[in-house]
Amino acid sequence: MRAAxxxxxxxxxxxxxxxxxxxSGCDVEMVWHKDTALPQGVDxxxxxxxxxxxxxxxxxxxxxxxPICSELKSHADRGGYVLGVCNGFQxxxxxxxxxxxxxxxxxxxxxxxxxxxxxATTNSAFTSQYTQGQELRIPIAHxxxxxxxxxxxxxxxxxxxxxxxxxxxNPNGSQGDIAGVLSANRRVLGMMPHPERACDPAQxxxxxxxxxxxxxxxxxxxxx
Amino acid sequence: MKARVTVxxxxxxxxxxxxxxxxALGALGFDGVGGVRQGKVIELDLAPEITEADVEHMCEQLLxxxxxxxxxxxxx
Numbered sequence: 001m002r003a004a005x006x007x008x009x010x011x012x013x014x015x016x017x018x019x020x021x022x023x024s025g026c027d028v029e030m031v032w033h034k035d036t037a038l039p040q041g042v043d044x045x046x047x048x049x050x051x052x053x054x055x056x057x058x059x060x061x062x063x064x065x066x067p068i069c070s071e072l073k074s075h076a077d078r079g080g081y082v083l084g085v086c087n088g089f090q091x092x093x094x095x096x097x098x099x100x101x102x103x104x105x106x107x108x109x110x111x112x113x114x115x116x117x118x119x120a121t122t123n124s125a126f127t128s129q130y131t132q133g134q135e136l137r138i139p140i141a142h143x144x145x146x147x148x149x150x151x152x153x154x155x156x157x158x159x160x161x162x163x164x165x166x167x168x169x170n171p172n173g174s175q176g177d178i179a180g181v182l183s184a185n186r187r188v189l190g191m192m193p194h195p196e197r198a199c200d201p202a203q204x205x206x207x208x209x210x211x212x213x214x215x216x217x218x219x220x221x222x223x224x
Numbered sequence: 225m226k227a228r229v230t231v232x233x234x235x236x237x238x239x240x241x242x243x244x245x246x247x248a249l250g251a252l253g254f255d256g257v258g259g260v261r262q263g264k265v266i267e268l269d270l271a272p273e274i275t276e277a278d279v280e281h282m283c284e285q286l287l288x289x290x291x292x293x294x295x296x297x298x299x300x
Contacts, residue, residue, distance in 0.1 A: 057286070057287070058289055065286055093291070094289065100291060103237075103238075105240070146240075149291070173238075173240070
């Protein structure tokens with residue numbers, strides 16, 4: 001299994017995300033934003049957290065228009081897997097790979113804490129190792145994580161079972177307590193919480209490992 | 225030639241920053257401010273051949289996120 005992690009100026013969770021993929025046995029390559037191709041044979045592309053381009057204009061807006069992101073879109077269009085975490089989720093909404101937008105937190109404060117999430121669907125590679133309704137303790141750290149989408153879009157997400165995670169005790173005002181959403185083909189996941197920061201006992205928890213393990217399992221099946 | 229682009233949150237999209245400004249104005253004793261909406265103004269220096277339609281494309285592709293924002297282009 002091969003993973004690529006994109007690196008933008010201002011990314012700061014890129015190495016954590018690479019480590020997350022490695023916990024499930026992936027070979028990981030870092031890819032600079034000015035590159036115009038992804039490494040051959042990449043199964044999954046990780047879009048990391050941080051403050052790409054200093055959050056100028058809007059969070060993720062400049063990164064979404066960087067050279068590597070047209071490759072990211074082609075990869076997703078071919079049915080490749082994509083995981084965007086935090087700023088990576090913002091990038092994925094800005095590219096249009098996922099619906100909706102992430103707005104300033106309702107209480108206007110940067111929120112950094114361990115957050116309880118509920119697994120809202122197990123029908124995806126990312127969530128297949130969890131049980132429906134399982135509660136996970138995953139860190140969040142963001143200023144703009146307030147998920148917004150038109151009511152019609154929210155209806156589609158609900159009807160197609162595309163909400164991956166919901167917050168218990170909503171920290172940012174997100175509609176429907178939405179913490180992570182899937183694409184229509186269920187292979188692109190964007191989420192504000194940081195599963196890669198919950199992959200080692202030294203980080204205070206390991207609830208995030210199931211996501212990387214689930215991905216690895218599905219990828220192995222697809223390669224078999 | 226110049227263009228001035230105004231980007232505002234769409235009506236109906238909650239603007240927590242505008243709300244905070246409204247509260248702060250009230251706390252300073254400025255009564256009668258019923259609502260505050262905060263947006264951004266972007267000024268562009270343009271080559272003569274650039275048209276208003278070009279600037280609108282710029283808004284749709286980058287300057288505004290049309291999921292949550294609306295924009296207004298003024299050619300100066």
